[in-house]
Amino acid sequence: MAKLMYVTNMSIDGHVEDATGSFDWGEPSEQLHSFFNDLIRPIGTHLYGRSMYEVMTYWETALSVPGHSDVEYEFARIWQNAEKIVYSTTLTSASTNTTSSPRSTVTLSRSSRPLLHTTSVSAAHNLPARHFMLD
Numbered sequence: 001m002a003k004l005m006y007v008t009n010m011s012i013d014g015h016v017e018d019a020t021g022s023f024d025w026g027e028p029s030e031q032l033h034s035f036f037n038d039l040i041r042p043i044g045t046h047l048y049g050r051s052m053y054e055v056m057t058y059w060e061t062a063l064s065v066p067g068h069s070d071v072e073y074e075f076a077r078i079w080q081n082a083e084k085i086v087y088s089t090t091l092t093s094a095s096t097n098t099t100s101s102p103r104s105t106v107t108l109s110r111s112s113r114p115l116l117h118t119t120s121v122s123a124a125h126n127l128p129a130r131h132f133m134l135d
Contacts, residue, residue, distance in 0.1 A: 005043070023055065031072045041078055050088035053099075060096040
């Protein structure tokens with residue numbers, strides 16, 4: 001059975017976005033970004049809600065955007081190579097490679113690589129418990 005890792009960025013007082021809904025406050029330092037790269041490198045599948053998936057789609061084309069650090073380019077390569085599953089009733093199609101939707105039949109329990117669920121705290125409360133059932 002695959003191991004599920006839950007990751008979310010939040011401020012020390014428990015916020016994932018600022019008063020305007022922006023994530024800009026949480027841009028990681030080079031050292032923290034490198035830590036995240038090491039953390040997610042072995043992950044085989046990323047599980048997303050629609051809004052977090054839409055934020056993360058930036059990394060699909062980040063390698064063609066000049067001005068990123070080596071660590072950021074490394075993150076883009078790691079993210080692009082991972083399988084992504086988006087749980088959404090409103091997303092009509094995935095805009096990135098290696099992405100499927102809950103409308104597809106996906107067997108997670110046979111994966112030996114860890115799974116990563118990245119979302120905001122509020123979105124996690126809205127995700128039905130059945131999506132966490134991996135066996």
